[in-house]
Amino acid sequence: MKAVAVDIDGTITDKNRKICVNAINALRKAEDAGYPVILVTGNVLCTAKMVSTMLGTSGGIVCENGGVVYTTKRNLILGDVKKCSPAYELLKSQYDVEKTEFSDLRLSEIAIKRTIDVNTVKKTVKNFDVVVYDTKFAIHITDPLVNKGKSLKIVAEDMSITTDEILAIGDSENDLEFLEVAGFKVAVSNADDELKENTDYVTKKAYGDGAAEAIEKFILNK
Numbered sequence: 300m301k302a303v304a305v306d307i308d309g310t311i312t313d314k315n316r317k318i319c320v321n322a323i324n325a326l327r328k329a330e331d332a333g334y335p336v337i338l339v340t341g342n343v344l345c346t347a348k349m350v351s352t353m354l355g356t357s358g359g360i361v362c363e364n365g366g367v368v369y370t371t372k373r374n375l376i377l378g379d380v381k382k383c384s385p386a387y388e389l390l391k392s393q394y395d396v397e398k399t400e401f402s403d404l405r406l407s408e409i410a411i412k413r414t415i416d417v418n419t420v421k422k423t424v425k426n427f428d429v430v431v432y433d434t435k436f437a438i439h440i441t442d443p444l445v446n447k448g449k450s451l452k453i454v455a456e457d458m459s460i461t462t463d464e465i466l467a468i469g470d471s472e473n474d475l476e477f478l479e480v481a482g483f484k485v486a487v488s489n490a491d492d493e494l495k496e497n498t499d500y501v502t503k504k505a506y507g508d509g510a511a512e513a514i515e516k517f518i519l520n521k
């Protein structure tokens with residue numbers, strides 16, 4: 300492996316999005332050992348960039364579920380939010396939905412609070428050209444042409460590595476695509492069943508402690 304790619308919410312944090320100290324330490328040690336860390340998240344760029352700065356990660360950043368890519372070589376908006384708006388407007392006309400905070404900073408997709416069942420969202424917008432993810436922290440209405448996996452490939456290219464040289468760690472359905480392209484796939488123990496069924500390793504510990512467990516086991520203690 301040459302790099303580590305981690306989801307943020309539910310993977311290096313706890314269930315309330317509070318970052319886990321063990322995950323911070325493991326990520327710092329991975330960087331110090333020469334394994335750049337890539338953040339791959341549904342969060343907006345300014346949130347992800349601040350997490351990257353505070354963690355000291357040196358790999359690129361995939362945000363908005365692949366809709367936005369940030370590397371030392373380029374900053375790309377790949378998702379088309381114009382595909383997502385009509386779906387959101389229909390939802391809003393039928394249900395009491397609310398965008399997540401800082402929605403004006405979201406460039407390539409629309410994220411709403413989990414005040415509505417995700418299956419109701421998926422049913423309501425089924426005729427629109429969108430993909431809906433429930434990350435357990437928000438519901439995202441996204442451009443089907445982008446996802447975390449496709450954008451991780453762009454980041455890997457800018458880092459002169461291939462995605463099969465990356466160890467990837469995630470917790471929910473919006474992580475499926477980036478784990479799929481990674482060389483070693485890890486689901487934390489709190490992950491969705493669908494993610495756990497498609498991985499090389501499921502951690503014994505949950506949330507950020509699980510991410511730390513996998514980094515120590517497969518990167519630091521190799």
Ligand SMILES: O=C(O)COP(=O)(O)O
Pocket residue numbers: 306307308309310339340341342434435436437438473
């Ligand atoms: O933005 C979200 O809803 C979840 O973010 P994540 O992809 O880092 O888990």
Ligand SMILES: [Mg+2]
Pocket residue numbers: 306307308309310434469470471
């Ligand atoms: Mg997550």
